Amino acid sequence: MFRYLIRRLLAAAVILVVISMVTFFIFFALPNDPALLACGKTCSPNRLLEIRHSLGLDKSLAMQYWEFFKGLFIGRNYGDQSVSIHCSAPCLGMSFQTDTPVMTTLLGAFPADLSLALGSAVIFLILGVGLGVIAAIRKGRFADKFAVGAALFGVSLQSYFVGLILMWALVDKWNLLPSPNYTSLTDDPGQWFTGLILPWVTLVVLYLALYTRLTRSSMLEVMGEDYIRTARAKGLSSRTVIFKHGLRAAITPIVTIFGMDFGALIGGSAVITESVFGINGIGKLAVDSVTNSDEPVILGTTLFAAAFIVLANVVVDLVYGLIDPRVRLS
Amino acid sequence: MALEISPQSADGSTPSSFLDVRDLRVHFPTEDGLVKSVDGVSFTLEKGKTLGIVGESGSGKSVTSLALLGLHKNSRARVSGEVWLDGQELVNLSEGEMRSLRGSKVSMIFQDPLSALHPFYSVGSQIAEAYLVHHKVSKKEARERSVEMLKRVGIPQPERRYRDYPHQFSGGMRQRAMIAMSLVCDPELLIADEPTTALDVTVQAQILDLIRDLQEEFGSAVIIITHDLGVVAEISDDILVMYGGRRVEYGTVQDVLEHQEHPYTWGLMQSMPHLSGDVTQRLNPIKGSPPSLINLPGGCAFNPRCEFRDRVPGDRCLTERPELLPVLGSDKHIAACHLDADGKAEIRGTADKAVK
Numbered sequence: 001m002f003r004y005l006i007r008r009l010l011a012a013a014v015i016l017v018v019i020s021m022v023t024f025f026i027f028f029a030l031p032n033d034p035a036l037l038a039c040g041k042t043c044s045p046n047r048l049l050e051i052r053h054s055l056g057l058d059k060s061l062a063m064q065y066w067e068f069f070k071g072l073f074i075g076r077n078y079g080d081q082s083v084s085i086h087c088s089a090p091c092l093g094m095s096f097q098t099d100t101p102v103m104t105t106l107l108g109a110f111p112a113d114l115s116l117a118l119g120s121a122v123i124f125l126i127l128g129v130g131l132g133v134i135a136a137i138r139k140g141r142f143a144d145k146f147a148v149g150a151a152l153f154g155v156s157l158q159s160y161f162v163g164l165i166l167m168w169a170l171v172d173k174w175n176l177l178p179s180p181n182y183t184s185l186t187d188d189p190g191q192w193f194t195g196l197i198l199p200w201v202t203l204v205v206l207y208l209a210l211y212t213r214l215t216r217s218s219m220l221e222v223m224g225e226d227y228i229r230t231a232r233a234k235g236l237s238s239r240t241v242i243f244k245h246g247l248r249a250a251i252t253p254i255v256t257i258f259g260m261d262f263g264a265l266i267g268g269s270a271v272i273t274e275s276v277f278g279i280n281g282i283g284k285l286a287v288d289s290v291t292n293s294d295e296p297v298i299l300g301t302t303l304f305a306a307a308f309i310v311l312a313n314v315v316v317d318l319v320y321g322l323i324d325p326r327v328r329l330s
Numbered sequence: 331m332a333l334e335i336s337p338q339s340a341d342g343s344t345p346s347s348f349l350d351v352r353d354l355r356v357h358f359p360t361e362d363g364l365v366k367s368v369d370g371v372s373f374t375l376e377k378g379k380t381l382g383i384v385g386e387s388g389s390g391k392s393v394t395s396l397a398l399l400g401l402h403k404n405s406r407a408r409v410s411g412e413v414w415l416d417g418q419e420l421v422n423l424s425e426g427e428m429r430s431l432r433g434s435k436v437s438m439i440f441q442d443p444l445s446a447l448h449p450f451y452s453v454g455s456q457i458a459e460a461y462l463v464h465h466k467v468s469k470k471e472a473r474e475r476s477v478e479m480l481k482r483v484g485i486p487q488p489e490r491r492y493r494d495y496p497h498q499f500s501g502g503m504r505q506r507a508m509i510a511m512s513l514v515c516d517p518e519l520l521i522a523d524e525p526t527t528a529l530d531v532t533v534q535a536q537i538l539d540l541i542r543d544l545q546e547e548f549g550s551a552v553i554i555i556t557h558d559l560g561v562v563a564e565i566s567d568d569i570l571v572m573y574g575g576r577r578v579e580y581g582t583v584q585d586v587l588e589h590q591e592h593p594y595t596w597g598l599m600q601s602m603p604h605l606s607g608d609v610t611q612r613l614n615p616i617k618g619s620p621p622s623l624i625n626l627p628g629g630c631a632f633n634p635r636c637e638f639r640d641r642v643p644g645d646r647c648l649t650e651r652p653e654l655l656p657v658l659g660s661d662k663h664i665a666a667c668h669l670d671a672d673g674k675a676e677i678r679g680t681a682d683k684a685v686k
């Protein structure tokens with residue numbers, strides 16, 4: 001198991017380096033000139049050259065990547081000795097827009113991002129798996145049709161639509177909830193919670209159907225297996241049969257999909273929900289950086305998202321090992 | 331005691347046998363029609379005795395045994411008839427009451443132990459779980475009991491193998507573990523569904539010995555299901571031959587194996603290597619394939635495959651369903667075939683020659 005983990009982590013590291021190279025070359029091969037952006041409106045050719053030099057843009061692409069890569073581990077200095085800015089490791093570069101290290105910006109957006117992703121993921125996972133199990137054991141009956149129907153109805157609505165309707169009804173009309181907002185958990189847990197309810201609900205509505213249907217079909221398959229018949233033949237209660245023997249085996253495909261969804265959510269895929277509710281997460285940061293052609297931030301958010309998806313995959317593999325002894329022992 | 335109603339079956343008689351199955355039917359409604367997997371099966375079995383159920387694939391052997399465990403409850407299957415076990419009727423028992431009998435009073439060794447054991451739990455813990463549901467004991471005691479069972483069925487280093495998973499066991503070992511699991515609560519009725527298929531001959535003999543030893547020890551009633559008349563000849567007291575979900579012949583091992591009354595039983599005998607012992611003997615499988623359980627052939631269900639139906643005058647094999655009639659000179663032996671005694675004697679002579 002330990003060797004398996006090391007192998008998986010090494011593979012993940014290699015994948016991340018490759019992704020960083022590819023993103024780096026794509027973004028820095030774009031036609032617009034970052035130095036021109038940084039220089040501003042009244043820009044003399046001399047000044048432009050200076051900026052190019054201070055940003056390291058006059059070096060070869062490979063050299064530039066090497067500087068970037070080094071910066072990840074040891075940090076780097078921008079500019080000359082006189083006006084140098086230090087970007088400490090892990091350095092993802094400096095934002096052209098704000099002249100702050102990209103890492104600082106990312107870390108600033110991370111708590112809101114994580115709160116949104118984690119909260120909604122916990123809810124849609126529990127709810128989706130629960131509904132899916134009910135639907136499977138009540139197959140063809142009312143509970144099944146209701147669970148699947150409700151989940152489908154949810155997914156057919158767009159998230160901004162759900163978000164706006166909820167906001168209008170619960171916040172503007174009936175004043176049941178405060179206007180959605182991100183408050184740090186450490187500042188005020190109560191406000192953190194109430195401010196995130198609507199964004200969570202919006203994301204849950206979006207993901208619920210997938211998890212309900214996935215759990216339902218996986219459960220139906222497992223409940224037809226011989227070992228379920230054996231479990232019943234032992235005289236086990238139906239609860240033990242369904243959860244200990246059925247769900248335990250049915251959870252494997254759910255773990256895979258959940259790992260990818262959760263990684264992507266942290267990586268900023270909730271961008272529409274973030275925008276609707278004005279939450280400054282990674283998704284919103286990425287969109288803003290594209291609008292502003294702030295290439296270091298684009299690169300940073302892309303790598304950040306990639307890192308989480310790769311990490312989520314490693315975790316999924318580990319969870320597989322925990323669930324299935326055939327994986328662990330091979 | 332005046333209020334206590336003694337158990338009585340539909341025809342009014344109180345079952346005197348330990349297991350008394352009467353006119354059992356298990357039908358599955360499907361999109362293509364009603365699948366009559368078991369259609370009017372009856373038999374009795376005493377404690378300490380063994381019944382062999384034989385028949386080709388799809389003849390309803392497994393579906394019959396699942397009905398004895400009440401495992402068709404809460405499914406789309408329609409079960410009717412009566413199953414009396416130790417004076418208690420099981421077909422109309424509630425799921426909850428049936429559950430307390432499953433694994434403790436009646437248990438089953440399933441066909442194909444690799445898929446019948448849960449891949450994610452250790453073999454030992456699955457055995458211990460079967461013990462824990464029916465006994466108020468600590469986990470440690472259940473564990474000790476399971477290790478003891480593993481040892482009893484001949485698994486070396488049982489303490490260590492307790493923690494192993496089914497995929498780490500060989501086929502024969504898995505079958506032993508399955509047996510240990512089904513015997514952990516000392517069941518009074520043990521159903522073994524093809525316990526030796528897919529095992530090599532030596533392991534097969536060991537497993538049969540094991541079942542026999544354990545039966546002697548606990549005095550359980552055993553039903554053994556198989557395609558293989560050789561296995562039945564070795565281990566059973568009675569034989570039930572099934573074709574298309576129905577009984578075609580039933581009696582003691584001596585009766586049925588020495589005086590087969592049904593062409594299907596002859597066919598099974600000839601398609602089987604064990605009894606002849608002569609390896610050069612050409613096997614002679616029954617021609618044709620098992621019937622559709624939705625539309626059994628009219629008359630005798632075996633008639634499309636029967637070589638002897640022309641010997642019965644007046645097309646009766648095609649038009650009239652043969653009744654199960656007692657065979658002269660035996661109290662238990664019954665068979666369902668229109669052939670008369672002379673015809674059977676003649677054919678049996680040629681069939682025996684083929685076997686010997």
Ligand SMILES: Nc1ncnc2c1ncn2[C@@H]1O[C@H](COP(=O)(O)OP(=O)(O)OP(=O)(O)O)[C@@H](O)[C@H]1O
Pocket residue numbers: 358360365367385386387388389390391392393394441557623
């Ligand atoms: N749940 C079900 N729904 C519909 N048909 C079923 C169902 N279960 C079993 N059958 C049918 O009932 C018939 C008898 O099946 P059964 O498993 O009892 O055969 P068997 O005699 O045990 O055969 P084998 O020797 O292959 O194990 C088969 O044709 C099978 O397709």
Ligand code: SF4
Pocket residue numbers: 592593594630631632633634636637638639642647652666667668669
């Ligand atoms: S009744 Fe006729 S068809 Fe059926 S087994 Fe006897 S001889 Fe063959």
Ligand SMILES: [Mg+2]
Pocket residue numbers: 391392393441523
């Ligand atoms: Mg079977």
